[in-house]
């Protein structure tokens with residue numbers, strides 16, 4: 001039985017809650033919108049993903065180092081980076097429903113509806129004609145051409161209006177497209193306003209303009225302002241990278257799709273400093289390297305695709321997203337951006353300090369160019385969860401929920417069970433737990449029949465279960481059951497540590513990268 005994507009996604013969300021992965025923040029007070037807490041299993045999975053990223057970046061690259069900058073930064077940082085003036089979303093309210101929307105999202109959704117109509121026409125024609133030439137059909141069918149022209153017209157008008165910061169024109173476009181509020185169904189819209197996505201707060205006890213500071217909306221600026229410190233103290237030679245993971249905050253207007261778009265989230269970013277003129281080489285290098293890293297998780301090649309940006313931010317000379325096929329479609333998972341020398345130059349100008357690199361080989365100083373890789377830890381978590389979650393029907397009609405997490409990332413690596421609660425089996429199982437827990441997260445469980453214990457571990461994604469039975473007392477062997485295949489084999493207790501090392505350690509995953 002295959003579920004509709006939205007129903008499947010609902011099941012993923014409830015599974016996350018039921019098995020201690022993710023809870024709504026402050027749930028006992030009815031929650032806080034677009035803010036989530038990671039539970040006992042979620043925190044482990046998130047830590048393992050972060051560690052895998054960190055080791056792949058910092059430990060495997062001699063020329064990349066990691067830092068941990070503060071969330072609060074000098075307010076001028078955000079002037080220099082452009083966030084104070086330009087980190088805005090255009091928003092509009094419906095006066096009847098009192099609901100707030102992003103104007104660009106309303107327009108994008110409207111365009112998507114027209115695109116759906118085109119796709120339907122194409123599908124209909126595909127069924128009707130043999131040797132169907134889709135490109136030809138799209139360029140000649142009157143209805144399709146009309147829809148396509150409409151889309152082009154809307155996109156051009158929107159782009160022109162945004163480039164000219166003409167918010168009245170954006171509103172007019174919404175009115176001309178006859179876009180209605182999905183809640184009230186009316187076209188009773190307010191004017192469009194720009195809304196800055198940064199959260200502001202006050203530093204110290206005096207509240208005036210000068211003490212306003214921001215919760216960082218991205219971790220990257222903490223790297224840029226530390227560029228010189230790290231380069232000098234680490235005697236780093238170009239090309240080199242600085243990596244960082246940490247919280248970022250954005251007052252997203254339309255926060256939806258669970259942990260895909262949150263107001264408080266975590267980023268894992270790496271800024272790679274290169275000689276001007278070599279940035280495109282490095283951009284291509286990191287594009288490939290980052291996709292390979294994602295593929296190493298084994299979630300399936302077809303779930304990923306590149307989306308090259310055609311319209312570039314003013315500071316970028318190349319940019320692309322690695323998109324992942326979430327249950328709600330292909331969406332951005334990671335951004336790779338060639339940011340030129342924009343950020344360092346801005347910080348030079350605003351701080352009055354030189355942020356240059358003296359290149360011994362060329363005997364000259366320059367401001368390095370930067371290639372950035374930026375991935376959301378929570379989005380990565382969601383990509384892993386939504387491809388790992390399965391409802392299986394077993395022989396005999398029994399069903400099981402299983403999380404086929406990459407073993408090296410699973411919160412618990414093995415469950416250790418005594419078959420029954422007597423005859424010395426619990427004691428031997430405890431001994432095994434004590435021997436394994438120095439290297440791996442393992443748990444002991446003696447409650448319920450062993451089949452039920454297997455199901456519990458399947459549902460939280462534990463890759464192995466180790467069962468101690470009477471034979472174990474005689475020959476020091478146990479059964480080792482693998483989560484996905486449910487195959488069992490008899491192995492020596494003395495080999496367990498080595499087997500887990502091979503199959504579930506981060507090292508096993510890191511090896512695939514080199």
Ligand code: ATP
Pocket residue numbers: 218250252259260261262263265266267332333334335374375376377378379
């Ligand atoms: P989007 O277009 O989806 O808003 P973005 O282009 O603004 O994302 P970047 O500023 O490039 O995102 O941030 C880098 C990464 O941080 C994104 O690829 C994404 O994985 C993550 N990210 C950004 N905003 C959020 C958010 N509100 N919640 C969770 N993750 C986020």
